[in-house]
């Protein structure tokens with residue numbers, strides 16, 4: 110690997126491109142081993158720059174150059190320099206000129222899945238962030254925007270469907286050759302990362318959407334033949350997303366056609382290429398018998414996410430890759446709002462915060478911590494992180510909280526008005542918000558530049574005589590790699606004061622005006638807010654709706670937390686109180702050794718009672734009630750412990766609490782289980798899905814008791830399941846056990862679904878996640894299963910990814926076997942798909958919070974990895990993970 114590729118790139122080194130490309134004409138002749146790409150570029154010197162040396166450098170990777178011509182004259186070998194990574198031409202005109210370049214590339218040998226590759230025989234492309242340079246030489250950066258016209262030519266039989274961005278303008282046969290062609294034109298200037306092309310033999314499911322202004326848009330979803338009956342949910346989600354974006358944000362679709370293609374080999378979830386989204390088929394295909402409610406939910410949000418990018422990402426794009434959160438954070442925020450508005454209501458916040466805390470908090474607390482807008486990177490592929498995505502979304506949400514829904518909308522409108530068709534920065538986005546609202550947001554910018562999760566400590570004192578409640582708040586932003594000193598941030602802190610009878614007390618600060626929405630703005634390291642006219646001692650409800658991505662510590666005692674878990678009118682905080690209560694018990698138990706690593710039955714019974722009461726409250730949404738029955742995960746407990754984590758003790762603590770709660774409220778859970786039984790055919794509506802979630806959460810606690818009757822119930826649940834949601838829920842519960850029931854269910858599932866790749870992935874994943882002493886060996890054995898293959902990323906993620914990221918006891922097994930397994934597999938994968946290997950290696954990010962013995966094992970494996978030949982992607986992850994904190 111080139112050492113030069115390992116030098117960090119810096120945000121402060123940004124310089125505008127020396128040349129602009131206004132138009133691109135591509136002529137692509139598809140061929141499995143030698144695809145020929147003829148490109149005609151209309152270039153001109155960037156008028157914003159003072160004329161300097163007229164040297165032109167184009168990016169290119171793994172291409173075989175056939176010819177270069179400048180203004181129609183073929184260049185000879187001396188006129189240009191070719192090295193790995195670039196083609197440069199020493200002298201080009203100081204006025205507009207045309208460059209024609211012919212190259213060959215090898216789609217079939219492209220196992221990195223970046224550029225032009227083949228998935229199950231279908232030609233497809235992935236260009237974000239730097240894949241276009243693997244298709245042709247280009248100025249491959251997001252601030253070069255061009256109008257593309259693309260001619261694709263291919264074998265008629267092998268690739269009857271030929272797609273690119275924009276609108277189809279011509280197509281036909283090439284007589285006597287068995288080949289045909291299609292010409293696509295995209296009128297919107299776009300950066301190269303949004304280019305896409307597809308060629309294959311695919312089935313098409315069509316529909317249409319009429320926009321608010323009355324334009325009819327053709328909608329097509331392309332899938333493998335035979336999968337047409339699994340597109341209905343994706344299509345429905347798309348139409349609802351299109352409508353919602355018009356209603357909530359006034360954003361209409363802008364082309365006559367919107368195409369989605371599902372492919373089975375894809376490094377990520379999906380890609381927002383202009384007018385031609387390409388999806389991992391896992392995020393398109395769904396039928397009640399093959400996809401679970403969780404799959405339906407991901408499909409809906411990713412379909413919406415990619416569609417929303419049409420405005421946030423495509424019409425207004427990023428100046429450079431440091432600004433990635435500009436499109437990703439904002440678009441995640443938009444898809445979260447979509448799901449909250451149209452489907453889950455307040456439950457969405459619980460789901461989103463759980464995701465944030467599970468993935469982003471550990472990232473922010475570990476060796477890979479980086480600001481939402483990083484200031485440096487070695488490999489940009491490593492920065493599609495939950496910090497950029499999920500924390501990035503939280504920053505947009507905080508802006509909306511600070512400015513109000515209308516204020517945020519005005520800011521976003523101004524952003525589009527000012528920057529449509531441009532490649533911009535985070536500063537441009539925040540400036541639009543500031544100008545539209547008249548607020549100074551300079552302190553808010555720290556959220557984009559300072560890494561680390563702020564720690565917010567709150568304590569409330571009540572003065573009986575003065576009838577005042579003083580809320581003392583302090584904030585600390587912990588040091589992160591490369592950032593030791595931090596400034597205090599602007600933290601929107603939503604609060605409520607609850608009276609003894611559960612009523613909300615009025616919130617009045619010094620100046621007599623009631624505090625709108627309970628929103629406090631914390632701006633200093635230490636701050637006191639004094640509430641007046643508080644009639645009786647209140648219980649504070651703090652950080653309502655998780656109004657900022659911080660770690661909150663409070664002075665609340667267990668009685669007050671219990672009170673909130675039953676009475677808080679803020680649904681998020683009510684759920685959070687239940688989690689906090691459980692976590693207090695769990696961390697105490699996990700810190701104990703041997704027999705002390707248990708939760709007392711009395712405390713558990715008390716928690717069980719409260720959880721049971723909420724879960725049985727028919728006035729609440731079933732999906733919300735289900736969340737109360739899900740105990741904090743092992744990774745929640747580990748994160749809360751923060752140091753010296755023994756993953757076995759964590760597991761034991763959780764299992765004892767699970768059993769104790771199951772025993773304490775067994776009758777009630779059994780009643781819930783019965784009452785939530787399905788009453789009709791499968792429907793994906795939130796009510797039905799919520800009932801299924803509630804029922805399987807109850808089942809999980811019941812089986813935790815270890816009672817044979819409950820095991821039998823789980824086996825029955827599996828056998829009688831009429832949809833994938835119920836089947837996989839039962840299978841997951843059974844998978845941890847040592848029981849013939851487990852083996853029977855796994856065998857049955859395999860026999861039924863072995864020919865369905867996406868469903869078979871679940872079979873691999875459920876075994877990889879099972880917390881059993883032999884899980885390392887199980888995964889090892891499955892690696893040689895005839896249906897396992899390293900060629901498909903979904904399969905790799907199902908087995909190796911699930912094991913490393915979702916099986917804390919197995920992966921962190923005390924003998925280090927889990928670490929070795931991941932390292933060996935990642936090394937092999939790194940040779941053909943660095944991006945995927947580096948993502949898997951992210952599982953090592955929390956090694957420093959482990960107890961010393963496990964830390965030593967992890968460190969040894971990481972050091973061994975660091976001594977091997979690694980791709981730039983994996984090199985960056987491994988060296989940063991190892992670097993001293």
Ligand code: PHE
Nearest residue numbers: 237238377378379380381493
């Ligand atoms: N931009 C894609 C998304 O969020 C993610 C992606 C990144 C896909 C890189 C492929 C490669 O929506």
Ligand code: ZN
Nearest residue numbers: 414418437440
């Ligand atoms: Zn995105």
